[in-house]
Amino acid sequence: MGFKRSVCGKFLLAYVFITTGMAVNVLQLMTSPLGWLGLRHQKREIVAKLTYLHWILIPAIAQWWSDIEVSVTSHPDDAAKFGKENAIVLLNHKCQLDWVITWVVANCFGVMQQIKAVAKKSLMYIPIVGWAFWFNDFVLIRRNLEADRPIFKKSFELFSSITSKFWLLTFLEGTRFTTEKHRLGVKYALENGLEPLKHHLVPRTKGFALMTQGLRDTVPAVYDATLCFRDQQNPTLVDYVSGGSYHADIIIRRIPMECIPADELACSEFVHNVFKEKDDFVEFHQKNNAFPINTTILEGYVTKKLHKSRIAFYVGLAWSFLQIVPLLYFILLGLFTGTWLQIIFTVTIIATIFVTMNLILDSGTAKSSYGADSAKTK
Template sequence: MAFPATMVILPVGIIFILSGLIINVIQAVLFVFVSPISKYCYRKVNKVLTESLWLELICLVDWWAGVKVELYADSQTFQLLGKENALLICNHRSDIDWLIGWVLAQRTGCLGSTVAVMKKEFKYLPVIGWSMWFAEFLFLERNWAKDEKALKSRFKQLEHKPVPFWVALFVEGTRFTHTKLLAAQEFAISRGMTVPKNVLIPRTKGFVTIVQETRTYIPAIYDCTFTVPKGEPSPTLLRIFKGIPSSVKVQIQRHKVEELPETPEGIAQWCTDAFVAKDALLEKYNTTEIFSELELHETRRPKRSIFVVACWSSFLGFLLVKFFQWSSLLSTWKGIAFTVLFMVIVTVVMEVLIHATQAERSKTNLPANLPVQDPIKQRLLNPDTTKPSLII
């Protein structure tokens, strides 16, 4: 049964923000005083701190909304998950693909050591963005002259991470929408490329740089393909807060980095070909309802996230009760007003976090910079436009 989001956002927000601020302060102290002395110790401790915060969101996914993650992979790949450094390349299908990635990372023991390549605005998000910064996420300005140097510098630092880690990259650079697909199809036709139907055209510069800079210590690429079962709405963070269940299908194919081409052009073409294969996989699912021929593996929901949330709830609840007893905050109008203001701030911050995860909505009217399509080209780009479809 779905619950009003506000009934969940406020209590969850109080726990998440207060626990997150405590963790952020500890991370800052460790970064200033421990990191310069021992990067190894800093990363080991920070992994635990990061997991204790991110597990709160995973608890919502697993135990509140009951999001089901169906994982398809061959047996060898499944056994290696979490036991080796890996670069994950994914199609960006829903608002919470990153959170589904965290769920898979947690299942395999890589949650606190997972990093991702993201746009720089995310590092300014309260609590969660700050934790990503301390976890050594790579934030880009979408200015390649600056981003190339930043990527090369940061990957030199990641070489000596003490535990197996994942680097996640949404190569398309943005979330899939119908409007963006039309633009990608126009571009593909103009360049004589395979016209996509279910993915966008990958932006390969970042991928090429990452592969070149990490070949010596990242042995595998996990080619991940996400999709939502047909007829089901795409999961969002807001739907999770409402407790609305959903499911996601994920296929992971492992490729050895040593088997990739050596030249930048060859690496870029390999990435482009991988997305052509993703598109074919998703198109096959649309027509046959068979998503993957690989083995379906059960990934159990761990109880650790419940334990972490229960510990934080008890600890923060104890502190808040003692604080209200000591301050008599609720015995005066000023104190009541301060408490209400705090709750409003918590709600606003949580709304900001939810809004930051939402992709822009597709619009019926195409943007001004997209060429007007003639009827013949429109049928070429969208041969099934006469049939109703679910845009996610």
């Protein structure tokens, strides 16, 4: 644990993740001519495989470096369909590791390379991570529904042509939970005749209605996913790269698309009811470190702990060898030869890695104008 939390340990971890991401981004960029030649399907398949080679490091770090355990609660009949059908995944947004745990679960069910998500367009400018979002056809929006409608429409057309199974992730709260944002959410709920939520922000329902309308023929189900960490822990990305040990529980309920109202107002009511149930799940979990299985609403549900991914371990080990050995070579060569060029090159690499790592970690900090534009986006 001491090495993991040391500057050297964090640097080497960041170095492998960032240099691998840069290499994959370059290879993905090189697939662009395939799109110009009309081979868009082939281009997407290659990009997805390249994405897997980088994103597999996320569960590798979580499960083998940080020793994060993940348990999934679901109905066996639903679990049998995970990874075998397209799905909109409706997530809560409680902490910085929501994304990480989702990647671990998606890797378990074989869809990590085909994860899509609705995300802020500004994320596209984050080195490595944002570029990967762009290459993988994430729905990058401005959070202005009228301006975003053409973006959604274009994405829906694209998703309808994808032959591999994908998960489209969406955080309807729009931003991560904080005490101040929750206060604003409660105020908005009371002013608009809604029941205030205790553990979530008021969901933005219009975008979800747009998604379910536009993807009704492409996506057979919505997965309502609620994530909690045991002992009410709230780990950060810094904890993640520092090797912190945590246990995440996620409950996934499969809701057939035909059960989602097509009418916008009815769909809005449906979403608010789902979030009330999410609130109850979180409340129960905080008191019991588990979800309320074998109750009326969760009859027949079971909880299973995911196995550590051996493929993630071996791929992570291979990338570490390929990236760290050349770095050590240049550092040792610089120490023994002492040329200014080699010293400057080594210092530049180290500085670039630290700057990029801080940009990525800073992107996990909750930043939003939540509450200022509620009337326009809810």
